[in-house]
Amino acid sequence: MAIVSLRGDWLVSEICVDRGVSQLLQGVLRLRGIGFQTDELGHWDSALLVFLSQLRQASAQYKIDFDESGLPNTTRRLLDLLPVTEFSAAPDIGKSSIAQDLGVQVIGVWAEIVAVTTLVGEITLAAASVVRGRTRMRLIDLLTCVQEAGLEALPIVTIVNVLVGAILAFVGAIELRRFGADIYIANLVAIAVLREMAALMTAIVMSGRTGGAYAAQIATMQGSEEIDALRSFGIPLLDYLILPRVLALVSMMPILYLYGSAIGIVGGFAVAVAMLNISATIFMTQATGAVTVAEVFFGLAKSIAFGSLIAIAGCRVGLRAGRSAADVGHAATTAVVVGIVGVIALDAIFAVCANTLDF
Amino acid sequence: MTETQARLQVKQLSVGYGESIVQHDVSFTVAAGSIFAIMGGSGSGKSTLLQALIGLLRPSAGSVCFGREDYWSATQARQTEIGRRFGVLFQSGALWSSMTAAQNVALPLEMFTKLDPAAIDALVQLKLSLVGLDVGRDSMPASLSGGMVKRVGLARALSLEPDMLFLDEPSSGLDPISAKRLDDLILDLCHGFGVTVVLVSHDLESLLNICDDGIFLDGKTKTAIAHGAPKALRAHCDNPSVHAFMNREQPALEGAGHGR
Numbered sequence: 339m340a341i342v343s344l345r346g347d348w349l350v351s352e353i354c355v356d357r358g359v360s361q362l363l364q365g366v367l368r369l370r371g372i373g374f375q376t377d378e379l380g381h382w383d384s385a386l387l388v389f390l391s392q393l394r395q396a397s398a399q400y401k402i403d404f405d406e407s408g409l410p411n412t413t414r415r416l417l418d419l420l421p422v423t424e425f426s427a428a429p430d431i432g433k434s435s436i437a438q439d440l441g442v443q444v445i446g447v448w449a450e451i452v453a454v455t456t457l458v459g460e461i462t463l464a465a466a467s468v469v470r471g472r473t474r475m476r477l478i479d480l481l482t483c484v485q486e487a488g489l490e491a492l493p494i495v496t497i498v499n500v501l502v503g504a505i506l507a508f509v510g511a512i513e514l515r516r517f518g519a520d521i522y523i524a525n526l527v528a529i530a531v532l533r534e535m536a537a538l539m540t541a542i543v544m545s546g547r548t549g550g551a552y553a554a555q556i557a558t559m560q561g562s563e564e565i566d567a568l569r570s571f572g573i574p575l576l577d578y579l580i581l582p583r584v585l586a587l588v589s590m591m592p593i594l595y596l597y598g599s600a601i602g603i604v605g606g607f608a609v610a611v612a613m614l615n616i617s618a619t620i621f622m623t624q625a626t627g628a629v630t631v632a633e634v635f636f637g638l639a640k641s642i643a644f645g646s647l648i649a650i651a652g653c654r655v656g657l658r659a660g661r662s663a664a665d666v667g668h669a670a671t672t673a674v675v676v677g678i679v680g681v682i683a684l685d686a687i688f689a690v691c692a693n694t695l696d697f
Numbered sequence: 698m699t700e701t702q703a704r705l706q707v708k709q710l711s712v713g714y715g716e717s718i719v720q721h722d723v724s725f726t727v728a729a730g731s732i733f734a735i736m737g738g739s740g741s742g743k744s745t746l747l748q749a750l751i752g753l754l755r756p757s758a759g760s761v762c763f764g765r766e767d768y769w770s771a772t773q774a775r776q777t778e779i780g781r782r783f784g785v786l787f788q789s790g791a792l793w794s795s796m797t798a799a800q801n802v803a804l805p806l807e808m809f810t811k812l813d814p815a816a817i818d819a820l821v822q823l824k825l826s827l828v829g830l831d832v833g834r835d836s837m838p839a840s841l842s843g844g845m846v847k848r849v850g851l852a853r854a855l856s857l858e859p860d861m862l863f864l865d866e867p868s869s870g871l872d873p874i875s876a877k878r879l880d881d882l883i884l885d886l887c888h889g890f891g892v893t894v895v896l897v898s899h900d901l902e903s904l905l906n907i908c909d910d911g912i913f914l915d916g917k918t919k920t921a922i923a924h925g926a927p928k929a930l931r932a933h934c935d936n937p938s939v940h941a942f943m944n945r946e947q948p949a950l951e952g953a954g955h956g957r
Binding site: 474476482558559562563564566567568569570571572573 | 853
């Protein structure tokens with residue numbers, strides 16, 4: 339039996355806690371037991387416990403008797419709380435191969451495609467039942483969502499579209515001036531705004547504003563068990579949560595598009611008249627001559643498609659979110675990213691189709 | 698216990714998330730009109746088991762029968778019908794945060810009954826009075842205290858006149874007096890309306906006071922290690938974990954005893 343004499347202060351701030359204890363014992367393998375003497379022990383904290391715990395683990399490993407009777411009572415009680423053997427590391431899940439990872443990913447993507455397709459189908463059926471007047475959706479929910487996605491979005495839609503119209507006028511002026519074709523700034527602004535920019539910019543704004551909000555709202559409801567409460571009552575999430583949001587955004591987007599177009603052209607008009615010396619009458623004549631009704635319908639169709647995409651993406655991302663605060667942030671980010679990338683990709687498809695159809 | 702008396706029958710139920718099993722091979726019967734406790738320490742899987750009972754988590758094996766009908770093998774429409782006959786109080790209260798307390802209680806009535814608004818309002822006020830919520834009926838959940846949220850949650854669980862209530866830790870986060878009032882309320886509801894109550898809790902006091910029967914889940918062996926009324930378990934159960942839980946002692950663990 340060897341007696342370890344513990345002396346002086348054992349404080350974390352002064353002693354380097356390391357894992358050298360095992361080697362210490364290795365040198366004295368013949369040792370039968372370890373005891374302690376603590377008459378001169380000063381202040382101590384976790385540092386002493388780490389040392390004793392390591393010593394106990396090492397002595398268990400080498401089958402050395404660990405006699406803690408010499409330790410102060412308070413130390414022994416704390417030491418009793420610690421495991422005699424080392425903490426076992428988390429079970430090795432096993433390394434997965436690349437093929438396995440790829441397989442899991444592909445299955446996940448496929449499951450998501452199925453889920454989104456199902457959701458789109460269910461929303462379509464539910465929307466049809468709204469048209470037939472047989473829905474369980476509450477009008478108040480729809481109106482609240484319409485207010486959020488329509489009226490409250492007006493300021494930011496105004497700012498963005500006015501600026502885009504103004505920027506288009508400036509950019510057009512640089513090149514058109516060289517050819518003395520200043521008056522075509524009106525054509526440029528009108529066509530670009532109606533065909534592309536109003537629908538696209540409004541959709542991007544709404545994706546960041548409303549799509550992200552949908553995802554965050556629904557994800558928060560997951561965390562606070564509100565979704566569980568709805569499900570336990572058998573209240574369909576579709577009628578209560580999803581349909582009002584999708585319908586609100588899909589019905590508000592075309593209106594916002596028309597408003598955004600008008601205000602965008604106003605932005606271009608202001609720049610052209612005030613800073614580029616184009617007369618107001620000429621601008622108006624040029625602009626109205628440049629656009630056709632078909633172009634407005636093209637923009638309307640796009641804005642409806644963008645609206646559905648943003649709303650469905652927001653709801654779906656929210657529904658599949660986890661329950662923690664971090665999951666809410668993640669859901670909001672994902673919804674915005676999916677919304678913006680999706681809208682631009684969809685716009686590209688529209689552009690290709692329009693080109694193919696010579697429109 | 699005969700089949701007719703049993704309100705809820707759980708047979709060889711296994712629950713878990715993905716590949717990890719939380720509880721397996723759990724069987725018990727809840728008699729109609731009784732208060733049944735699901736007991737166990739923190740992390741033993743009580744709430745997960747409850748999720749499988751109320752239809753939120755599909756069990757990996759076993760059956761959950763209400764009366765004679767197995768919930769998990771029923772069609773979705775039928776599941777919704779069964780589900781509508783029980784009320785659930787969630788651990789956090791889970792009030793819908795975009796509505797006032799009164800609207801929370803009213804929503805299920807608006808969704809599933811054809812009552813006119815005046816009748817719904819009368820029922821809502823009745824339910825809120827039953828649970829003792831005198832103020833804050835038109836407040837949003839965020840401005841209610843923890844005890845009030847629980848009360849509104851209970852009123853909402855009662856909104857569709859359920860014959861069965863599932864309560865997830867009803868007294869957690871409440872002061873002793875509020876907890877006692879909630880216990881009394883549960884007893885009154887059970888005796889008055891003949892509601893069967895399944896209660897998840899580790900509040901020893903309320904377990905001993907109100908429960909007629911129960912089951913004790915163990916987190917280590919991942920199954921039920923004792924059946925019976927909390928009072929009886931306290932007096933007679935030999936299992937060291939159950940005994941320790943019921944008497945608030947530290948369990949005698951192997952190799953870590955005191956005074957070696």
